[in-house]
Amino acid sequence: xxxxxxxxxxxxxxxxxxxxxxxxxxxxxxYGTNVVAGVTPGKGGxxxxxxxxxxxxxDAMEHHDIDAAISFVPAPFAKDASIEAIDSGIxxxxxxxxxxxxxxxxxxxxxxxxxxxxxxxxxxxxxxxPGKCKLGAHPSRMFQEGRVGIVSKSGALSYxxxxxxxxxxxxxxxxxxxxxxxxxxxxxxxxxxxxENDPETDAIVLLGEIGGSMEEEAASFIADNISKPVVAxxxxxxxxxxxxxxxxxxxxxxxxxxxxxxxxxxxxxxxxIARTPYEIADIIEEIRGDS
Amino acid sequence: xxxxxYMAKNMLADYGIPIPKSRVVTSVDExxxxxxxxxxxxxxxxxxxxxxxxxxxxxxxxxxxxxxxENAQTLLASEIGGHRVETLLVEERLDIDREWYLGxxxxxxxxxxxxxxxxxxxxxxETVPDRNIFRATIDTKWGLFRYQMRALTTDMGISGVxxxxxxxxxxxxxxxxxxxxxxxxxxxxxxxxGDEVVAADARLTxxxxxxxxxxxxxxxxxxxxIGARIAELGLSYVPLAGDVAVLANGAGATMxxxxxxxxxxxxxxxxxxxxxxxxxxxxxxxxxxxxSTDPKVILINVFGGITRCDELAQMVVDAKASGVLEAPLVxxxxxxxxxxxxxxxxxxxxxxxxHLDQAARRAAELVGEGGADDNSSG
Numbered sequence: 001x002x003x004x005x006x007x008x009x010x011x012x013x014x015x016x017x018x019x020x021x022x023x024x025x026x027x028x029x030x031y032g033t034n035v036v037a038g039v040t041p042g043k044g045g046x047x048x049x050x051x052x053x054x055x056x057x058x059d060a061m062e063h064h065d066i067d068a069a070i071s072f073v074p075a076p077f078a079k080d081a082s083i084e085a086i087d088s089g090i091x092x093x094x095x096x097x098x099x100x101x102x103x104x105x106x107x108x109x110x111x112x113x114x115x116x117x118x119x120x121x122x123x124x125x126x127x128x129x130p131g132k133c134k135l136g137a138h139p140s141r142m143f144q145e146g147r148v149g150i151v152s153k154s155g156a157l158s159y160x161x162x163x164x165x166x167x168x169x170x171x172x173x174x175x176x177x178x179x180x181x182x183x184x185x186x187x188x189x190x191x192x193x194x195x196e197n198d199p200e201t202d203a204i205v206l207l208g209e210i211g212g213s214m215e216e217e218a219a220s221f222i223a224d225n226i227s228k229p230v231v232a233x234x235x236x237x238x239x240x241x242x243x244x245x246x247x248x249x250x251x252x253x254x255x256x257x258x259x260x261x262x263x264x265x266x267x268x269x270x271x272x273i274a275r276t277p278y279e280i281a282d283i284i285e286e287i288r289g290d291s
Numbered sequence: 292x293x294x295x296x297y298m299a300k301n302m303l304a305d306y307g308i309p310i311p312k313s314r315v316v317t318s319v320d321e322x323x324x325x326x327x328x329x330x331x332x333x334x335x336x337x338x339x340x341x342x343x344x345x346x347x348x349x350x351x352x353x354x355x356x357x358x359x360x361e362n363a364q365t366l367l368a369s370e371i372g373g374h375r376v377e378t379l380l381v382e383e384r385l386d387i388d389r390e391w392y393l394g395x396x397x398x399x400x401x402x403x404x405x406x407x408x409x410x411x412x413x414x415x416x417e418t419v420p421d422r423n424i425f426r427a428t429i430d431t432k433w434g435l436f437r438y439q440m441r442a443l444t445t446d447m448g449i450s451g452v453x454x455x456x457x458x459x460x461x462x463x464x465x466x467x468x469x470x471x472x473x474x475x476x477x478x479x480x481x482x483x484x485g486d487e488v489v490a491a492d493a494r495l496t497x498x499x500x501x502x503x504x505x506x507x508x509x510x511x512x513x514x515x516x517i518g519a520r521i522a523e524l525g526l527s528y529v530p531l532a533g534d535v536a537v538l539a540n541g542a543g544a545t546m547x548x549x550x551x552x553x554x555x556x557x558x559x560x561x562x563x564x565x566x567x568x569x570x571x572x573x574x575x576x577x578x579x580x581x582x583s584t585d586p587k588v589i590l591i592n593v594f595g596g597i598t599r600c601d602e603l604a605q606m607v608v609d610a611k612a613s614g615v616l617e618a619p620l621v622x623x624x625x626x627x628x629x630x631x632x633x634x635x636x637x638x639x640x641x642x643x644x645x646h647l648d649q650a651a652r653r654a655a656e657l658v659g660e661g662g663a664d665d666n667s668s669g
Contacts, residue, residue: 023597076503101472101501102397106431109402125596139596139626154543156594160647163594163625180542182399209543212399235546238553239562246527246542246564249399276551276648 003149003174003194003201004092004118005068005133012060012090013038014071014081016048020096021072024137025049028070031134036064057088068092070126070135078122079104086117094135095121095185105183112185119185123247124177125155138162138175146171148284149195151188152207153178153214153247157235161207161277168281173201181212181249188218196226203229203287205280206271210236211250211257219265230271231283234259292497292512295338297380299495303478306467308460309489313382322363325381326356332384335362340511341372342415349376352384385491390480391447392416393461395429395468397475404429404468406439406461410447412480435465456488457481472501517580524573526565533558534658536586536618538578540565540593548592551651557658560586565598575606579615586618587661590654592647595626604632608639619657623650 011028015021016038026049029035035051037060044055054060057069069090073081078097085093086108093112100108100122112119120127126136131145137155142162148170152158155177162175176191178184188206195201204226208215215234222230236250237259244251252258263273272287274280294302300310314325315338326333337349344350349371353359359381369376390412398405406427411419425446427439440458444450449457460481468476475496482491502508510522514530521528527542535552537559539545549559563581565574582589593603603624610616624632624643636643644650 020597075500099500101498101504102474103431103469103472103498103501106397106402106404110431137596142626152543154541154546156539156541156596157543157547159541159594159596159626160544160547183397183402207543209546233547235543235550238549238559239546240531243529243562245529245546245562250542250546275554277547278646278648 003129003176003191003198004120004127005129005135005174007132008034009067009133009135010034010036010065011135012036012057012064012066012069013051014057014069014085015073016040016051016053017043017046018072018074022048024070024072025051027137028134031140033134036066057084057090061088066090068094068135070094070096072096075100079108082108082119083111086112086115090117092118093120093185094124094126095119095179096124096126096137097121098123098180102183109183109185120176121179121185123179125158127174127176129174130172136177142166143175144171147173147200147202148205149173149198149201149203150175150205150207151178151191151195152176153180153209153249154207154235157207157277161205161233161280164277164281165205165284168285170281170284173198180247181214184214188214189221192218192221192226192230196228201228203231203284205284206230206232206266208232208234208262209247209250210234210239210245210252210259210262211247213257215262216265219262219269219271222266222271223269229287230266231274231280231287232266232271233274233277233280234262234266292499292508292510293340294495294497294511295340295378296336296493297338297378298509298511299493300490302467302471302495303464303490303493306463308463308478309487310493311382311385311489311491313380316363316379316381317377319360319363319367322379322381323356323360326353326359329381329383333359334382334384335359335366336380336382337366337369337371337376338378338380339371339374339376341374344371347371385482385484385489387480387482387484387491389483390491391449391457391483392419392477392479393457393464393481394475394477394479395465395473398428401428403431404465406435406443406465408443408447408461412482416477416479429465434469435462437462452486453483453488460488460490471495472498472505474498517584520580521563521577524577526563526573526577529562530584531559531561533560534587535654536560536563536581536584536589538563538565538574538581538589538591540598544592544594548590548647548651551647552590552654555652555655557588557651557655560584571602571606574603575610578606578610579613582610582616582618588621588654588657589616589618590621590623590650592623592650593626595624595628595632598626599628600624600626600632601628601635604635604643607641608635611639611641621650621654621657623647
């Protein structure tokens, strides 16, 4: 097991017959992910990219061993689909859907917590362990197998950083997208713990954003629990106060959520701070040179 | 989306929460007439979304209809927080004995709604010491229990009939919070007037993502005409004060683009995230709208994942050919179908950078040069 997934992870796709669901299923299969089943209500009996489609997750589970589900279900139906996944015994749910109402997200996460289901997202590009398992929408050619873990709130930013690292010859053990918030299933802190305990990860890249206090919590966790080098960037430094930038969670309220406070906390915790995606690769090369 | 005070109060009233007798007016004559009808001293409140309204002079008391008219004249000619005052709420003036704070927010740490209350009402809750704020976490499965609200009134030192009223108002406020998909619901002050408890002022923020189940909602927060049209395209846009128009994909990558500009000494003029799956027409329309805001330079940063670079390139070439892009263009392309995208740009005499840093630096240089350049600088 790398971080949450490995080569043998069997995946179910929720919303497999939709535009995104069908496209990403093809891309995941092309990469080598074991997509064993899909679900769309009313489309049971169909096939998408050779993958059998069921009406209910419990029907799929009668015929397949399933380790994780990835959901492309549109926002108005995402709560219902997620509760079905949790009630059906799915233990890892990757929720790619963006713009799910906050109160639905609260219900999904509370229900998952009670059932012991891990939720990645919502609004996440997913989880990608290059060379092992692609459980998400990452463009795979920007990444290569390696030993640096990336945890990011933003999809495209992790692609940007992956490209910079890959061009510098630095591969990734896993790239974990958390989603844009303001409410998250898995947090940065939980992913940091997974990377710290992962024997295939040597260093960790943390891609943070303005808003909320997750980076400050991650910083105090790094200070106490992380022995591996952490390189961090906080985007949104050019943002004005009081305006939410794309991600609902990316907002500076008064003196809460500023880039300065997050950078100071991470520096205090011993993390290396980069200002551009390319600096991340430079810093990792320096760290490698020193060790 | 934040609601104007009068909208928020109407919603409170829908859930049985007492509000002052009031009327919405948009002219001096209406203000005079309302004060006359009410026959009591009134208060005129400017309806704006920005905070600090009281300090900015947006709340005026009037003993008589004539004074109400004078106040309305002043208020309707004023600006608060950069917004012209177009609507006033005229309310009967309350005789307030005590002011409390009552609010419900989503606490992102505990991932639950939380009721907050304080005996120190009428001031920004952020300025109240933590020890003077009562908090009760709500289990979304069960909702708010009366025992929790009994603890709230006990903590605030409220007893008797008023305590019962405050508890009922808090439970109604959570019902509203839940059914109306609120992100923040605040009554401040919650006022004790004699033996009546009334919502003297209210702020409500509703969840735009839940519009699919609230089709009657207004849109109070579109950023001007450009903002409204970009919002119609389903894209995320925030105007800012700088020189460089920014079009990028992905919220985090768009923020990184803005930061890179700032790093090289230029200020972004906006945040525009065309998202992961925007088609050519939408991106093109967004680019044309952006160009109409008169930027010194336009910086396009697209990292193709689901978005294809060739589609983006064709969109830019089409927009360029239509003659609407007067400012110099700086383009950065990477990702899906990148080579095809570059070919399309080159055939039209345009170039694209491969790296964000290079593109941001070039855009900043062009601002320094007054934007006098063509776009073949890759």
